[in-house]
Amino acid sequence: MRSRPPFSLSMAAVLTLILGVVISAILFASLRRLEHDNADIEFRQHAKLHVVAIQKSLDNSMRVLTDINQLFVAFGNVSREQFRLFAEPLLARNPTIQALNYQRLVYEADRLAYEAGMREQFPGFSITEKINGVLAPARPRDRYRVVDYIEPMQGNEPALGFDADSYGMQQEAMQRAIDTGEPSATGLFQLLQERGTQRGFIVLMPVYRHGITLTDAPSRRAAVIGFTAAVFRSSDLIAKALAVENPGSLTMAERDIDINVDVGALMNPVWDEQSLIYGTGKLPSIEKSAFGWLLYDQPQPYRQVFQIAGKTWRVEIATPSTLFTKRSSNALWALLAALLFSGGTAFCMQIMANRSRRIQKLVDERTLQLRSVNEDLIADIAARKRTEQALQLRQRAIEASANAIIITSATAPDYAIEYVNPAFERITGYTAAEVIGRNLGLLWEKDREQSGIKEIRGCTLEQREGHAVLRNYRKDGAMFWSDLYIAPVRDDAGNVSHYVAAQYDITSTKRYESELEFQTNRDALTGLANRNLLRDRLGQAISYAYRYGHPIWVLFVDLDRFKFINDTLGHQAGDVLLKAVADRVQSSVRDTDTVARMGGDEFVLVLPERTDAGLSTGIVKRIMDAIAQPLTIEGHEFFISCSIGVSVYPSDGATPEELIKHADVAMYRAKETGRNNFQFYTSEMNERALERLRIEGDLRNALERNEFVLYYQPQVDLRTREIVGVEALIRWQHPEFGMVPPIRFIGLAEETGLIVPIGAWAIQEACRQCKKWQKEGLGHPRVAVNLSARQFTQQDLVDCVAAALNETGLAAEYLEIELTESLVMADVDHAIGILRELKALGVQLSIDDFGTGYSSLSYLKRFPIDVLKIDRSFVNDITIDPDDAAIVASIISLAHSLRLQVIAEGVETIEQLGYLRKHECDQIQGYFFSRPIPAEAMGRMLQDGHRLQAESAGTLI
Numbered sequence: 005m006r007s008r009p010p011f012s013l014s015m016a017a018v019l020t021l022i023l024g025v026v027i028s029a030i031l032f033a034s035l036r037r038l039e040h041d042n043a044d045i046e047f048r049q050h051a052k053l054h055v056v057a058i059q060k061s062l063d064n065s066m067r068v069l070t071d072i073n074q075l076f077v078a079f080g081n082v083s084r085e086q087f088r089l090f091a092e093p094l095l096a097r098n099p100t101i102q103a104l105n106y107q108r109l110v111y112e113a114d115r116l117a118y119e120a121g122m123r124e125q126f127p128g129f130s131i132t133e134k135i136n137g138v139l140a141p142a143r144p145r146d147r148y149r150v151v152d153y154i155e156p157m158q159g160n161e162p163a164l165g166f167d168a169d170s171y172g173m174q175q176e177a178m179q180r181a182i183d184t185g186e187p188s189a190t191g192l193f194q195l196l197q198e199r200g201t202q203r204g205f206i207v208l209m210p211v212y213r214h215g216i217t218l219t220d221a222p223s224r225r226a227a228v229i230g231f232t233a234a235v236f237r238s239s240d241l242i243a244k245a246l247a248v249e250n251p252g253s254l255t256m257a258e259r260d261i262d263i264n265v266d267v268g269a270l271m272n273p274v275w276d277e278q279s280l281i282y283g284t285g286k287l288p289s290i291e292k293s294a295f296g297w298l299l300y301d302q303p304q305p306y307r308q309v310f311q312i313a314g315k316t317w318r319v320e321i322a323t324p325s326t327l328f329t330k331r332s333s334n335a336l337w338a339l340l341a342a343l344l345f346s347g348g349t350a351f352c353m354q355i356m357a358n359r360s361r362r363i364q365k366l367v368d369e370r371t372l373q374l375r376s377v378n379e380d381l382i383a384d385i386a387a388r389k390r391t392e393q394a395l396q397l398r399q400r401a402i403e404a405s406a407n408a409i410i411i412t413s414a415t416a417p418d419y420a421i422e423y424v425n426p427a428f429e430r431i432t433g434y435t436a437a438e439v440i441g442r443n444l445g446l447l448w449e450k451d452r453e454q455s456g457i458k459e460i461r462g463c464t465l466e467q468r469e470g471h472a473v474l475r476n477y478r479k480d481g482a483m484f485w486s487d488l489y490i491a492p493v494r495d496d497a498g499n500v501s502h503y504v505a506a507q508y509d510i511t512s513t514k515r516y517e518s519e520l521e522f523q524t525n526r527d528a529l530t531g532l533a534n535r536n537l538l539r540d541r542l543g544q545a546i547s548y549a550y551r552y553g554h555p556i557w558v559l560f561v562d563l564d565r566f567k568f569i570n571d572t573l574g575h576q577a578g579d580v581l582l583k584a585v586a587d588r589v590q591s592s593v594r595d596t597d598t599v600a601r602m603g604g605d606e607f608v609l610v611l612p613e614r615t616d617a618g619l620s621t622g623i624v625k626r627i628m629d630a631i632a633q634p635l636t637i638e639g640h641e642f643f644i645s646c647s648i649g650v651s652v653y654p655s656d657g658a659t660p661e662e663l664i665k666h667a668d669v670a671m672y673r674a675k676e677t678g679r680n681n682f683q684f685y686t687s688e689m690n691e692r693a694l695e696r697l698r699i700e701g702d703l704r705n706a707l708e709r710n711e712f713v714l715y716y717q718p719q720v721d722l723r724t725r726e727i728v729g730v731e732a733l734i735r736w737q738h739p740e741f742g743m744v745p746p747i748r749f750i751g752l753a754e755e756t757g758l759i760v761p762i763g764a765w766a767i768q769e770a771c772r773q774c775k776k777w778q779k780e781g782l783g784h785p786r787v788a789v790n791l792s793a794r795q796f797t798q799q800d801l802v803d804c805v806a807a808a809l810n811e812t813g814l815a816a817e818y819l820e821i822e823l824t825e826s827l828v829m830a831d832v833d834h835a836i837g838i839l840r841e842l843k844a845l846g847v848q849l850s851i852d853d854f855g856t857g858y859s860s861l862s863y864l865k866r867f868p869i870d871v872l873k874i875d876r877s878f879v880n881d882i883t884i885d886p887d888d889a890a891i892v893a894s895i896i897s898l899a900h901s902l903r904l905q906v907i908a909e910g911v912e913t914i915e916q917l918g919y920l921r922k923h924e925c926d927q928i929q930g931y932f933f934s935r936p937i938p939a940e941a942m943g944r945m946l947q948d949g950h951r952l953q954a955e956s957a958g959t960l961i
């Protein structure tokens with residue numbers, strides 16, 4: 005049940021009411037003002053009429069008096085009868101006049117006669133005066149102003165014969181009348197004939213002797229014989245005047261003005277009770293208040309002053325204040341009507357406000373309900389939208405998934421596919437249309453021997469989740485690895501209605517795993533086992549051998565001259581060679597044997613002995629033979645040999661590390677004994693290997709200990725037979741091992757980087773020595789210094805050479821830098837840059853071991869070189885190998901065509917010398933002339949002027 009709202013005034017209603025009241029009040033005030041003004045105007049109009057009436061009445065009376073006076077002027081002597089006849093109609097027409105009389109001036113002398121004559125008509129007549137308030141015969145005096153004629157007689161009898169002069173108050177008026185000849189009124193006094201309390205007055209007008217010319221006051225006084233007078237009862241005069249003016253009504257005020265009118269008429273210009281001849285009400289008091297007009301009708305008093313009969317008359321008309329409702333209630337009614345209207349309007353407003361409030365409340369309630377419903381609706385819509393969006397998102401996510409998603413029916417036995425996403429189509433090559441309705445097994449139907457298939461089947465039978473890695477097959481038959489997750493989908497009742505399967509293509513992962521496995525255990529270049537797998541396999545083999553008491557052979561294979569091939573042909577060619585060797589080695593052994601590559605050109609083989617086939621050196625030879633087979637790389641045929649060290653389990657070691665290390669030591673020994681052979685490990689070999697390690701350690705301190713020396717091998721000019729140069733060749737004077745040849749430590753120094761400071765020392769020392777010889781006057785041979793690969797890549801090589809020249813003072817032209825052909829060909833552009841810088845110093849440049857590499861003629865042209873040095877290996881066989889002889893001849897010819905000097909090294913025999921001379925080789929170097937010798941010996945040779953023997957040269961050629 006709805007509760008009634010608490011009553012409250014609406015603002016609109018209150019404002020309406022206030023406005024209504026204000027308007028009502030204004031309306032009321034306006035109407036009241038109007039009414040009041042109307043009443044005022046009306047009052048003044050009527051007041052004027054009153055005044056006019058009074059004035060007219062007085063004027064008329066004065067005219068009557070004048071008329072009666074004119075009677076005397078006209079006739080001189082007027083009889084009583086004539087007077088009566090004349091006065092009666094005048095009086096009838098002017099009822100305001102109490103009486104008209106003629107006052108005759110009677111002198112004392114004439115009194116008796118006069119009185120006697122009068123008694124004839126009026127027995128007992130005598131001139132009278134008022135003595136002590138009682139009429140009595142007038143006391144004798146000079147002159148009497150006797151009321152002789154009086155009309156009407158009735159009511160005025162006491163006045164007949166009265167000596168008016170006995171009233172002193174008339175003297176002034178009488179004198180004024182005489183002097184002016186005009187009517188002149190007396191003051192107010194009690195008339196003789198008055199019975200009541202009313203006062204009266206008399207207006208006198210002189211009667212002059214007939215025929216006298218009146219020029220001035222004295223003549224008038226002298227000529228005056230009497231007076232005509234009009235007698236007025238003051239109140240009656242005004243009352244009658246007002247009545248005459250407004251006949252049929254008591255007062256004009258009562259009839260016309262409809263208000264009480266106070267009229268005051270005075271014979272005085274100022275208000276004076278004594279001179280008040282007529283008065284009603286409370287005149288002259290007028291109540292005045294600022295808002296009196298609002299509630300009371302009281303017009304402003306009307307005053308008028310005028311002159312009549314020598315007197316100033318003042319008439320004042322006022323009305324007492326009366327409640328306006330007495331005569332005017334329009335304003336009140338209007339006020340009431342306005343108030344009622346305002347109240348009604350306010351009430352209506354209140355009702356409307358209440359109604360609006362109720363409606364508003366209802367609207368609010370409905371709005372709240374609607375809002376609540378709306379919010380619920382919005383929330384519902386939002387929830388639906390979210391659900392829809394979530395569904396769409398899932399749908400899109402499934403569609404966008406990079407992995408295959410399959411939904412199948414849970415109905416056995418088909419478990420038919422109902423949905424597959426685009427990823428499934430992409431991965432398998434099947435379209436959705438092709439697989440829908442079929443069993444997911446179509447992906448592995450040609451490869452059913454997989455354990456994962458059993459797991460997936462178990463999942464569907466037991467209605468559970470599951471996972472399996474499977475080999476699947478695309479529509480085109482290509483295999484791919486699939487990681488398949490399957491899960492049951494339950495309906496609202498909890499029954500399995502479908503299965504959802506997510507299929508991840510893990511082919512790349514599998515490939516990566518196998519690659520990783522390969523990288524972890526395999527040599528990337530050859531695919532052979534790497535160190536890891538080798539250790540693992542060797543460990544397993546040791547375990548097996550240990551258990552069954554079988555021996556194991558570990559072969560350490562190192563290719564001979566591989567570095568040369570690698571340096572000359574480049575890494576790519578080296579790789580080809582290594583792969584070929586790997587294949588040959590692999591195919592030389594049993595599948596169960598392990599072939600590993602240790603890095604570079606080193607291979608290790610694990611050959612466990614088997615009961616069916618024992619181990620023999622035949623296996624080693626077979627391997628060496630396989631490797632020694634000719635090999636063609638980039639069109640060049642190579643014959644490569646190897647050195648093999650063999651260690652045997654258990655005699656040479658019990659661990660993989662020991663066995664590999666000892667095989668390595670044996671391989672070194674094999675190398676030392678002339679390459680292309682094999683050596684079984686012996687304990688002595690180990691000592692030598694240890695010695696090598698020691699040499700490496702000592703090499704680091706050799707420079708500081710000044711253990712290096714330079715030997716010099718002379719270079720002889722074949723035309724002059726004189727020594728024109730020397731090659732500086734380093735030697736290490738080891739405190740224990742004696743003189744160590746460079747072949748034993750240069751490689752080690754290269755590997756360790758020690759070649760850089762050692763090489764720098766060699767350049768410095770060679771320059772110093774050469775300069776010394778020059779200073780000693782031993783001629784000017786140039787000194788050639790070998791530069792290793794590591795030095796050639798040294799940043800400050802040029803600075804180093806320049807410093808050596810500067811510090812020793814050797815002229816650059818006497819220094820020759822020897823670089824191997826393979827070194828400059830490794831990076832031609834770099835080499836050209838360095839060579840140019842070196843050449844800019846002024847030094848000579850020669851290419852060492854020329855012929856062993858593959859110098860391009862175009863490159864050769866670009867190199868700023870001076871000398872080509874024919875490799876010893878060609879020189880060695882020029883007398884027995886026509887090919888080498890041809891090569892040497894070609895090199896000489898080529899060098900000359902390029903305007904280069906040619907020097908042949910390794911000249912040991914006179915035949916070699918003869919061949920070289922024949923082919924115009926420029927210089928030779930070799931044991932034939934001199935081995936490398938210490939500096940002192942070289943100095944002596946220079947000093948001695950040692951020359952190539954002409955006989956020998958000539959003989960041999």
Ligand SMILES: Nc1nc2c(ncn2[C@@H]2O[C@H](COP(=O)(O)O[C@H]3[C@@H](O)[C@H](n4cnc5c(=O)[nH]c(N)nc54)O[C@@H]3COP(=O)(O)O)[C@@H](O)[C@H]2O)c(=O)[nH]1
Binds near residue numbers: 745747766912
């Ligand atoms: N980077 C540096 N390499 C150097 C330096 N000193 C030497 N070497 C290099 O060491 C290698 C071996 O040098 P070495 O044992 O001194 O052998 C030289 C000669 O003794 C040898 N030779 C000279 N004539 C003959 C000969 O008639 N028969 C023969 N069997 N051997 C001979 O040849 C070596 C000089 O060869 P090459 O340098 O190619 O002219 C060697 O490669 C040196 O380069 C060094 O300071 N720095």
